[in-house]
Amino acid sequence: MRKLNLFILACVTIAVISINLKLHTEHFTKEEKANDILLQLNFLEEELKFNQLGENMQGLFPEGLVFVNALYGLAWCEFALAQPKDDALKKKAIEEALFAYHAIDTADAKINFAKFLKPEYGVFYAGWSTYLLSKVMAVDTSFIKSEHYRKTLQRKCDIIANAFEQSSIPFLESYPMQSWPADNFIAIAALANYDKTFTPRYKGIIEEWIKKVRNSLEPDLGMIAHQTHFENSKIIENSRGSSTTLILRMLSEIDPDFGNEQYKKFKKHFVETTFALPSVREYPKGEFGIGDIDSGPVIFGVGFAGTIVSIGTFAVYEDTDFAAQQYKTINAFGLVSKHENMKMYLFGRLPMADAFIAWGRATALKYQENDNFSFMWNWKFHLCSFLILILLWGVFFRKKLRKLISF
Numbered sequence: 001m002r003k004l005n006l007f008i009l010a011c012v013t014i015a016v017i018s019i020n021l022k023l024h025t026e027h028f029t030k031e032e033k034a035n036d037i038l039l040q041l042n043f044l045e046e047e048l049k050f051n052q053l054g055e056n057m058q059g060l061f062p063e064g065l066v067f068v069n070a071l072y073g074l075a076w077c078e079f080a081l082a083q084p085k086d087d088a089l090k091k092k093a094i095e096e097a098l099f100a101y102h103a104i105d106t107a108d109a110k111i112n113f114a115k116f117l118k119p120e121y122g123v124f125y126a127g128w129s130t131y132l133l134s135k136v137m138a139v140d141t142s143f144i145k146s147e148h149y150r151k152t153l154q155r156k157c158d159i160i161a162n163a164f165e166q167s168s169i170p171f172l173e174s175y176p177m178q179s180w181p182a183d184n185f186i187a188i189a190a191l192a193n194y195d196k197t198f199t200p201r202y203k204g205i206i207e208e209w210i211k212k213v214r215n216s217l218e219p220d221l222g223m224i225a226h227q228t229h230f231e232n233s234k235i236i237e238n239s240r241g242s243s244t245t246l247i248l249r250m251l252s253e254i255d256p257d258f259g260n261e262q263y264k265k266f267k268k269h270f271v272e273t274t275f276a277l278p279s280v281r282e283y284p285k286g287e288f289g290i291g292d293i294d295s296g297p298v299i300f301g302v303g304f305a306g307t308i309v310s311i312g313t314f315a316v317y318e319d320t321d322f323a324a325q326q327y328k329t330i331n332a333f334g335l336v337s338k339h340e341n342m343k344m345y346l347f348g349r350l351p352m353a354d355a356f357i358a359w360g361r362a363t364a365l366k367y368q369e370n371d372n373f374s375f376m377w378n379w380k381f382h383l384c385s386f387l388i389l390i391l392l393w394g395v396f397f398r399k400k401l402r403k404l405i406s407f
Helices: 002-022 030-050 053-058 064-081 087-104 122-139 146-166 181-197 203-214 241-254 256-269 304-316 320-333 351-367 379-396 398-406
Strands: 173-175 235-237 271-274 277-280 337-339 342-344
Touching: 002 320, 002 379, 030 053, 030 064, 030 087, 030 342, 030 351, 053 064, 053 351, 064 087, 064 122, 064 351, 087 122, 122 146, 122 173, 122 181, 146 181, 146 203, 181 203, 181 241, 203 256, 241 256, 241 304, 256 271, 277 304, 277 320, 304 320, 304 351, 320 351, 379 398
Parallel strands: none
Antiparallel strands: 271 277, 337 342
């Protein structure tokens, strides 16, 4: 029994030391970070093209096929936007993003969405597919068949704009009789991106929509709700970390001033440290709840989805130290494995997480050059780890320690 306890204690010690070491990743320069992100993209490409990742994720999540393809394509777009002088990378990024776009522009991808909704197939599907195409055009407007995709983007944006213009409420349906504000921000961000890339068409619609959103904030925190009623946009569930991190990412592209207002509230009510490491709560400070399909597991109040998405969210609001620290924390606890030219988290068992991490890191790459924060930013966690190990080993050798003390 003692040998078994010693073995378990040794394994715990190795795990704790490994986590502490991984908090200081080896990727300090922009080039090193880019090379590491590429390993993640290689893994996702392999899974999508040869191992039916889209279909597998659809079996786990209601929007799995659309989500994982969209995130993969967006990660490539952000990766290219962070390195605009690399023409070869730009070409590869457009190829992969269009591969992802065509994967979700199929009957199989649309089968779980209702065509009769406005916009067609609901604001989740319309939003993500259009937003992905808007990012492709942001990377380059002169690639082969780019004019075809520009016209497609304009047509899809017009459909979205018309749906919002005809609605008296800010939040449209994602599914029949279900409204999720975050999905609406994706759709509006697609319109905003079109206006930045081409001759503006949607400025007035976006401004009117923002006014409606401001009038629909939850009264207690002044933040954007997680779920609303499909008929009147009345709040069903107040703000949550998983949706707020995504909303804030989109607001940075739609209305940066409004985004900054909401970001300050987000940091006040959702961002904290857990065991001396940065994290994002799923529910506001002082409130507690359980995890669901949106948040993933909620442990000690920490929402896994919100924490992962926050890498990119912190970056777009130029909180680059927070973005780097959040990634390093996820990397330390993420059960990373590498082989050949690929990198994966959770031993590759849940690639949806890899897609979110890659998207966030690729976005952060644009804002982060080289790491410049203190090497000992997480000294409290190191100290806690050291004290815990001392305590555990002390308990194991307590009899010998007593003899030494008595001697």
